[in-house]
Amino acid sequence: MQQIPLGRTGLTVSDLCLGTMTWGTQTTEAEGHAQIDLALAHGINFWDTAEMYPVNPVRAETVGRTEEIIGNWIASRGGRDRIVLATKIAGGGRAAIRDGAPPSAATLRGAVEASLGRLKTDYIDLYQIHWPNRAHYHFREIWQYDPRRNDRARIEAEMLDILQAADVLVREGKIRHLGLSNETVWGAASWLRLADRHGLPRMATVQNEYSLLCRQFDSDWAEFSVMEDMPLLAFSPLAAGLLTGKYQGDVTPPGSRRSLNPDLGGRIAPRCFPAVAAYLAVARRFDLDPVALALAFCRSRPFATIPILGATTLEQLAHALAAAPLRLAPEVLAAIDAAHRAHPQPY
Secondary structure (H helix, E strand, C coil), X not given: CCEEECCCCCCEEECCEEECCCECCCECHHHHHHHHHHHHHCCCCEEECCCCCCCCCCCCCCCCHHHHHHHHHHHHHXXXXXXXXXXXXXXXXXXXXXXXXXXXXXXXXXXXXXXXXXXXXXXEEEEEECCXXXXXXXXXXXHHCCHHHCCHHHHHHHHHHHHHHHHHHHHCCCEEEEEEECCCHHHHHHHHHHHHHHCCCCEEEEEEECECCECHHHCHHHHHHHHCCCCEEEECCCCCCHHHCCCCCCCCCCCCHHHHCCCCCCCCCCXXXXXXXXXXXXXXXXXXXHHHHXXXXXXXXXXCEEXXXXXXXXXXXXXXXXXXXXXXXXXXXXXXXXXXXXXXXXX
């Protein structure tokens, strides 16, 4: 697996990241540990998790279980220095986590120290804010997005408070770097401006959804990512499994993510299946595996992109890892461009 710099952090990571959000519900601890072993054997040293995981659904009784599974692996296998570990503090509004309290100077330390305990480690390499404390356009909210609901003074004051609290944790060695998730260009620019103005830690990365079916990152975000050297950690690069083709015909395979989340977080929409069909046709035309096509597309972008590979089963992960080395030829990229123009923003 290729190793690349993680923006300006000084860290070197694999150009694929291991996702973990099903561990503790759909994926058992033993299966999660087997996935870690397989990923490491393929050179993947970058793992992503979150305090709210596992999902499908998020429940009070399982919050933090995924971090515990990772922590148990670290405790039993050792080698913390072999991995770059990312986790997240949940945004506000989920009753199962701190009764819905958002990230703040008051909640940050408790969240970090709880994650450290579950992960059985002394430090977190990349600590991310899972979603903003304001209206945003992620998770299919773009169809009703209204930024007039946001209070700039309140937002910037909260950002500054969080950066100041995080600075203390960085100086204590509990966090090495900060990152964003489900953020906007204005939001990221504001975080950087406040950090520069007050001499506080800089947000190093952004984790947003990105795939052949979800390309909101391609314009202003792309420019910002390049100019500010802020890599994209692309979650759902297979569009929650849609790009594998397993849901074509509007079917729901037993045990699949759709069996627990029927609309796949709003991705099942009238124009979704025709768009998937177009990309499956590109894969057939060039004799490519659809999973390989989707992952290679993410890594072909003109901005630094690290796809996050999440798999429910070891077999799914092995399939994705076998597909991972593919690099796309110009004629394949041209066919993808044609399909995108014909099927923009399908959900």
